[in-house]
Amino acid sequence: MAHALDTSGQQKERFLRAMRALQATSDHTLQVASPILEHLGGLGPITGQGLCVELDRVGHLLQFQQDQLLRRIPTLGGVRGLHCTLDGTLYLTFDEAPCIQILDLSGHFLHSLPCSLPGTGAFVSEDVTVTGSGLVLVSSLVHRAVYAFHHLSKASQGKWVKILTFESPRGVGVDALGRFLVADYVSGLVHSFSLGSSFKAIGLTTVPGLCGPRYVSNGPDGSFVVSEECGDVHLFGHAHQPLGSLGRRLEYPFGNPAGVCTDAQGNIIVVDEQRKEVTLFPRAGPPVRLVSKGLQRPTGVACASHGRLLVADNGDNYVKIFKYQM
Structure with missing residues (x-):
């Protein structure tokens, strides 16, 4: 036997x-x-x-499918941040353009939000996130602040409102509880807060101990995920407790992890700028490389419906859309 x-x-x-x-x-x-x-x-x-x-x-x-490129969308220049809403609307921020470009997933231009403040002038946004109700939040590294776009009485009008000031805000996101997340690069912190009436920040909580936090995203089961420049990708629970890192847990050798996102199934997806690839980390089991060719300098990533993946490639100034789920 x-x-x-x-x-x-x-x-x-x-x-x-x-x-x-x-x-x-x-x-x-x-x-x-x-x-x-x-x-x-x-x-x-x-x-x-x-x-x-x-x-x-x-x-x-x-x-999961690998390297299944569906479409390339040309951009205004180097993309700093991208966000894709549930209805497939794409928000982009850029290295030099003081605006947020809004597109559909076919690449058709929908709208543009100028980034300008009275008395201060134009500013370049570092990253962008959008809530389910349509509230747009951006970070500005130069102005050391986080701004929200407040729609006025007419749909075509609005203004930027300063929410909070931080030392070096970079990535922004929203967790499953509706709290905003801000990666504070130089300070090695992630800030979490909610917005009350008149755009007042409430419940500000700070998570320390990171080294060059770059991008931040919601994670599975109410957690959130943070990428470190030339470092690791860390997970934190819904109560901001550390849950370890992907690199140490899976002995995965990151180069320079940049954009992070989580899909509807709770899989964490990370784009590595140095290794020029995109990797999926499932809730259980080993990592899966989704994109390993055709990228020059990938920095941002977002998930869309129907198993699509958006990757911002600053090497040739395209947002590339891949099919990664059957």
């Missing part, structure tokens, strides 16, 4: 090695193998953690 189990294990190992080798040249082979992987009873009992990890890897390769 022991000999039979050992033989079965060797057969499964050979099968998995063959599947991994075939994947490198044929996505169709994986699709054909999918029913086999879903009904493993005929292959005998699986023993050993290594085999389970390999099955997870193959299963993820069946579930």
Whole structure:
């Protein structure tokens, strides 16, 4: 009996090695193998953690697509921040243009919000986020402030309102509880707060201990995710408690993690500027590389509906849309 189990294990190992080798040249082979992987009873009992990890890897390769470029949207220049709403509206900020450009996912221009303050003049926004109610929030590294765009009585009019001042605000986001998140780069902090009446910040909480926090996003189960420049990607719980980092937990070698986002299934997606790739970190199992070619200097990432992924590439000034889910 022991000999039979050992033989079965060797057969499964050979099968998995063959599947991994075939994947490198044929996505169709994986699709054909999918029913086999879903009904493993005929292959005998699986023993050993290594085999389970390999099955997870193959299963993820069946579930997620790699390097499936759908469209390239030209931009005004280097993109600093991007945000995609649930209805597929894209908000972009730029290195030099003092405005927020608003597009649809076909690249059609919808609207532009000039970034200008009375008495101060134009300012360049570092990053942008949008709430479910349509409130736009941006960070300004030069002005050391976070601003919200307040719509006036007419739909086409509005003004910027200063919310808070920080030393070096970069990434901005909104968590699952509706609290705003700001990555304070030089200070190594992440600030969290809500907005009350008249755009007054309430419940300001600060999370310390980071090294060059760059971008911040909501995470699974009410958590939030922060990328560090030339460092790691850290997770914090809904009560701002540290939950560890992706790099240390998975022994994953980040180069320069930049934009981060979380999709509807709770998978965390990170764009690495130095390694020129985008990687998905599932709720369970090993990481999956979604984009590994065709990027020059990727900095931002966002998820859209129907399994689409948006990547800001400042190497050639495009927002590139990929299909990453079947």
